[in-house]
Every structure is written in C-alpha cells, then in structure tokens.
Amino acid sequence: DAGVIQSPRHEVTEMGQEVTLRCKPISGHDYLFWYRQTMMRGLELLIYFNNNVPIDDSGMPEDRFSAKMPNASFSTLKIQPSEPRDSAVYFCASSLSGGIGELFFGEGSRLTVL
Amino acid sequence: AQSVTQPDIHITVSEGASLELRCNYSYGATPYLFWYVQSPGQGLQLLLKYFSGDTLVQGIKGFEAEFKRSQSSFNLRKPSVHWSDAAEYFCAVGVTGTASKLTFGTGTRLQVTL
Numbered sequence: 001d002a003g004v005i006q007s008p009r010h011e012v013t014e015m016g017q018e019v020t021l022r023c024k025p026i027s028g029h030d031y032l033f034w035y036r037q038t039m040m041r042g043l044e045l046l047i048y049f050n051n052n053v054p055i056d057d058s059g060m061p062e063d064r065f066s067a068k069m070p071n072a073s074f075s076t077l078k079i080q081p082s083e084p085r086d087s088a089v090y091f092c093a094s095s096l097s098g099g100i101g102e103l104f105f106g107e108g109s110r111l112t113v114l
Numbered sequence: 115a116q117s118v119t120q121p122d123i124h125i126t127v128s129e130g131a132s133l134e135l136r137c138n139y140s141y142g143a144t145p146y147l148f149w150y151v152q153s154p155g156q157g158l159q160l161l162l163k164y165f166s167g168d169t170l171v172q173g174i175k176g177f178e179a180e181f182k183r184s185q186s187s188f189n190l191r192k193p194s195v196h197w198s199d200a201a202e203y204f205c206a207v208g209v210t211g212t213a214s215k216l217t218f219g220t221g222t223r224l225q226v227t228l
Contacts, residue, residue: 004157031214043158043204043218056215091157100165101148101208101216105157 002026004106006092012112018080021109024073025094033103034067034077035091043091049075050097082113116141116207118219126225127195135190135222137179137205146208147188148216149179153201161203164188175199200226 005024013019025032033048047057052069060067064083069075079086089110093103117140127133139145146165150158162173169181179190188205202223206216 033214042220045215045217048215093157095214097214100214101146101163101206102160103150103158103214103216105159107155107157 006106006109010110014114016081019082021077021090023075023092029094029096031095032075033093036088038088084113087113118205118207120219120222122222124223128227129197133192133195137188139207148206149190150204151201197226
C-alpha cells in the first residue's frame, strides 16, 4: 500500500518566490496534518484537517502561509512570498479517526530559501 | 497546555548494550503518550503508544516504554541495541478530545557504536 506521498522532495528557491508543497494522504484517512521541522524549533504542527475541513491553523506562522485540502486525496501548503527563515523540512501526515495519535508521515519536503 | 521534555539531545551506546531514552510530560490529566522514530531523510514512524491500562507497553522493533504517573515520565527502553537503531527518537503527547493533534518533544539522537 502506498504511504503518504509528498512532492517535491527538495525545493530550492529564492526569497520572494512562491512555494507550493503537495501531499497525498493514505487512502481512507480522514485526518491530514502539516508539520514543519527545524533544528531550532523541532517539530511544529502548522495546521490540520479533518474530512477536508481545516480544524486548527493556530500553528501557521503568518499570513504568508496557506493550506488547502480540496478533496480527500490532496492537500497543498503554500508560502507566498517565501523568506530564508522558512527553510525547513515540511512533513505531511495522515491518520484515521480512531487511530488516536497514530500518524503516518510522508518523507518530507526539504525547502531551502536563498 | 501540554508539553514534552526530552532531556537528552544525543546519546551514544554500544551495539548490544541496553538503552533508555527519557521523556517527561506536563499535562493535568492522563495523556496519550507516544514514541516515534525518524531515520535520516525519512518521516517519523510510530514505535508504540500508551492510552490507559498496563503501564508497560510493547512496541515494534523490540522497544518498550513504561508510563510512570508519579514521575510524569514515559521512558523508552530496549534491552539490546542494534546498529540499525541509530536514528532520532521523539516522544509525543496527545490530550483528550484532540488526541490526534500531537505535541512532540525536541528529540534524542541515538548513535550506536560497533
């Protein structure tokens, strides 16, 4: 079975450019999470969805960040405009309601903003 | 709000030696507790979880963890470490009502010497 699929795996961009990260959750999972991992701050939850509806976006750093989930099989995290401090690994994870805390993570998208 | 502390940033053990990774949590009630492992360049994988009941829980790859309410701890153990266990280990806490929304510790990097 396919796990959580993220793209791109690596992205290098220049400050001010728009960045779009993509995620395909595991089929049938109804929760989707976006995490950011940095050396300084560790793993931070940015936003999560339940049945395609954003439930908690309190971790989104600022208005430059936005996330959507147009259907059960696809989500995007967009940064516009990007800044060097956004450089991090962004993880998408999905889970099944009832599978409390059992998150399945993708391999991450490593973003470098120059 | 709940929080997790992993006091050890980096631990080195010899292959075949026993391992204990420390985790302390802060939460007013009984939390849901988890250990995840992250291999280099990979996403996180669930090792084990505690919800209630038996305070000693078994996980994958020969790991176990013990919940000690009096010490607010959930330490991870393995009797004999293998070189393939070298990775970063994260303790996480979830709370009632939003159990899929996890708060992660800062991680402990395990190095295994041969």
